[in-house]
Amino acid sequence: MTKISSEGEEEGEEGEEALRLLHQRILACRLCEQQGYIPAARPLVNGRASDRMMVIGQAPGHRSIAKGRSFSGPGGSILQKWLEQAGFPRGYLHEHTYLSSLTRCDPGRNPRGDGDRRPSPQEVALCRPFLEAELALLRPRVVLLVGAMAIEAYFGKVSRLILAR
Numbered sequence: 001m002t003k004i005s006s007e008g009e010e011e012g013e014e015g016e017e018a019l020r021l022l023h024q025r026i027l028a029c030r031l032c033e034q035q036g037y038i039p040a041a042r043p044l045v046n047g048r049a050s051d052r053m054m055v056i057g058q059a060p061g062h063r064s065i066a067k068g069r070s071f072s073g074p075g076g077s078i079l080q081k082w083l084e085q086a087g088f089p090r091g092y093l094h095e096h097t098y099l100s101s102l103t104r105c106d107p108g109r110n111p112r113g114d115g116d117r118r119p120s121p122q123e124v125a126l127c128r129p130f131l132e133a134e135l136a137l138l139r140p141r142v143v144l145l146v147g148a149m150a151i152e153a154y155f156g157k158v159s160r161l162i163l164a165r
């Protein structure tokens, strides 16, 4: 018996396939390594075409790369807690949210060695087409910009006071 898919199901399957191909391209990218910005590119992708909320952070850290899951560090725990305070269920961040970032590879430690290095404008520019492709494909209803760098990438320089509010 032939299963007749509804329009929504077909669109969903097409979306997942398009996203799978996009993820393949991201995972194969080595631009920042080839241009000497990072020693080794290990891009990270997380999310489904059906996700309606997208989180855009700065870049994955070493914990996320090691676990193969974005926002695996303390920032992810805080974000999940905020979502729960806003009424979303436990696990929502990793199970129902598309997790993206300005760059997809761990930029490594900052020169002082006391935190993550901010990706350079050149690295952000190299990775930006992937982010724009995800936004165009998912057309999320809600986009959460996490951290000063992600906010500034879309709204320009914002004062620390405004960011803290």
Ligand code: SF4
Pocket (backbone or CB within 6 Å): 026, 029, 030, 031, 032, 033, 041, 042, 043, 103, 104, 105, 123, 126, 127
């Ligand atoms: S950060 Fe982005 S552009 Fe740079 S190597 Fe990783 S996936 Fe490619």
